[in-house]
Amino acid sequence: MTQLPQSTERKMGLVIDLDTCVGCHACVISCKGWNTENYGAPLSDQDAYGANPSGTFLNRVHSYEVQPAEGAAQLIHFPKSCLHCEDAPCVTVCPTGASYKRVEDGIVLVNESDCIGCGLCAWACPYGARELDAAAGVMKKCTLCVDRIYNDNLPEEDRVPACVRTCPAGARHFGDLGDPDSAVSQLVAERGGMDLMPELGTKPVNKYLPPRPKDTIEDQIDILAPLLAPVAEEPKGFLGWLDKALEKL
Amino acid sequence: MHPAPSVIVFTTLSGLGFGLMFFLGLGLPDVSGWVAFVFFAVAYALAVGGLLASTFHLGHPERALKAFTQWKTSWLSREGWCAVLALMVTGLYAIGVIFLGQRWAGLGLLGSLLSLATVFTTSMIYTQLKTIPRWNMKLTPAMFLSFSLAGGALLAGQTTLAIPLLLIAALVQILYWRQGDQAFANAGTTLATATGLGDRGTVRAFEPPHTGTNYLLREFVHVVGRKHAEKLRVISFGLAFVLPVLLLVLPFNHLFAALAVLSHLAGVAVSRWLFFAQAEHVVGLYYGKR
Numbered sequence A: 001m002t003q004l005p006q007s008t009e010r011k012m013g014l015v016i017d018l019d020t021c022v023g024c025h026a027c028v029i030s031c032k033g034w035n036t037e038n039y040g041a042p043l044s045d046q047d048a049y050g051a052n053p054s055g056t057f058l059n060r061v062h063s064y065e066v067q068p069a070e071g072a073a074q075l076i077h078f079p080k081s082c083l084h085c086e087d088a089p090c091v092t093v094c095p096t097g098a099s100y101k102r103v104e105d106g107i108v109l110v111n112e113s114d115c116i117g118c119g120l121c122a123w124a125c126p127y128g129a130r131e132l133d134a135a136a137g138v139m140k141k142c143t144l145c146v147d148r149i150y151n152d153n154l155p156e157e158d159r160v161p162a163c164v165r166t167c168p169a170g171a172r173h174f175g176d177l178g179d180p181d182s183a184v185s186q187l188v189a190e191r192g193g194m195d196l197m198p199e200l201g202t203k204p205v206n207k208y209l210p211p212r213p214k215d216t217i218e219d220q221i222d223i224l225a226p227l228l229a230p231v232a233e234e235p236k237g238f239l240g241w242l243d244k245a246l247e248k249l
Numbered sequence B: 001m002h003p004a005p006s007v008i009v010f011t012t013l014s015g016l017g018f019g020l021m022f023f024l025g026l027g028l029p030d031v032s033g034w035v036a037f038v039f040f041a042v043a044y045a046l047a048v049g050g051l052l053a054s055t056f057h058l059g060h061p062e063r064a065l066k067a068f069t070q071w072k073t074s075w076l077s078r079e080g081w082c083a084v085l086a087l088m089v090t091g092l093y094a095i096g097v098i099f100l101g102q103r104w105a106g107l108g109l110l111g112s113l114l115s116l117a118t119v120f121t122t123s124m125i126y127t128q129l130k131t132i133p134r135w136n137m138k139l140t141p142a143m144f145l146s147f148s149l150a151g152g153a154l155l156a157g158q159t160t161l162a163i164p165l166l167l168i169a170a171l172v173q174i175l176y177w178r179q180g181d182q183a184f185a186n187a188g189t190t191l192a193t194a195t196g197l198g199d200r201g202t203v204r205a206f207e208p209p210h211t212g213t214n215y216l217l218r219e220f221v222h223v224v225g226r227k228h229a230e231k232l233r234v235i236s237f238g239l240a241f242v243l244p245v246l247l248l249v250l251p252f253n254h255l256f257a258a259l260a261v262l263s264h265l266a267g268v269a270v271s272r273w274l275f276f277a278q279a280e281h282v283v284g285l286y287y288g289k290r
């Protein structure tokens, strides 16, 4: 059903730390690896080894440069996958009921056997989180690794999304954002987690932790610097005369 | 947005077809027998032809029937219902007019209203999208409806109605372009709000996620040169409104009437191309593009 639930029992989602993400794209690869072999149609590539490769991804990492009014610019790596919005516009526009938001955990999913591939949900998503697979003709999106997080066949430490499990910098956290006591909610409260495009009213579940302020460089870079004041001065007397005479030659 | 030929053909033709159906349902022109058959055949060919074209961009057209299930929330589903009901009700009415020499006025009126509802629901598919500020305006349904009525009156040969309706549609078109050009800026979504990083400085897209292109860029990022767009606006406006009105005020002549219809159709198609090609989706911001 494309009617959104009034509320969901839990709000499972990701918290992405823009301070620690190093932009290695490991989550992009592990996401594609896991999701191309598991839930639903594979994530196809077109012209993968040719001149103009392109393919379906559920998670992509952008990089932005932020130039403050004063001081050096900062490079910020920015992973982006479905934010499992509470007020998900992608769900309500779907004509077939293929797109839905689960009542039990708030995960937004596509039932691929009902999807007609009209693409309207991708038009409605502000974040570019949905991609129509060129080979399968159905809509693909992040499943929050629904086939890992409840999977009893996996060792317990693997029952988290593939991207979270793989991130070498610990920049992706997974948990229940509806529970104020959960580790992820506390992280969001502590670090001032934010919504993307809040003005569009999608109420994303996923939160982004802003980069921490960088150390500022004071005037004095090095405490030894004053002791190393330059000793060369303008030569005087005989040396001064010699200097000038030589310069004239 | 990528101006896909299937959606341009669909909105142009079925807008015109349902516009004609609206007038036929009202008994304008009051025809019967074979003449009525030809009028209804044209209306059905345009409306159904447009609807069929729209299925070409589906990934799985064979599952299209499922699209009737979610009318409670989805404008696309509602459009499907309105279109099928309009075609069925008008079909019954047409049988009476063509074969039985009967004009069931109530049924005709219902068909007319359903035809307009179809055009309205089509326009709402676009209007509802907050992600595309140029479409997310009240003027979008106004434009679709006024175009459909003007084109319908023209096709139905209702000269006295067609001239004022064309003038109204022309006015709506100008307002739509004017407001549309401001819409993205007025919506207030920028790379700063998209990344949440705006309060620390000026944000610039430094590196895209991939060296190649992707579905999002192909579907949502389409750049039309400003000069190019202005020329197309002039062409579209001239063909859709100015020329047809001039042809209609001249003494009546079947050739002129046919030319007016063709010119209007071509002009509306160009306007629809611009409607899609100039629409900027907010996701482009993440790629440093519009």
Ligand code: SF4
Binding pocket: A081, A082, A083, A084, A085, A088, A089, A090, A091, A108, A124, A125, A126, A127, A128, A129, A130, A141, A202
């Ligand atoms: S991020 Fe996009 S696809 Fe995911 S729930 Fe929100 S609107 Fe839907």
Ligand code: SF4
Binding pocket: A093, A094, A095, A096, A097, A098, A099, A110, A114, A115, A116, A117, A118, A119, A120, A121, A122, A138, A139
């Ligand atoms: S592409 Fe599929 S999931 Fe998306 S709106 Fe269309 S039918 Fe629904």
Ligand code: SF4
Binding pocket: A030, A031, A032, A034, A035, A058, A059, A081, A082, A141, A142, A143, A144, A145, A161, A162, A163, A164
């Ligand atoms: S949760 Fe799973 S599907 Fe979603 S981005 Fe991470 S790896 Fe990909």
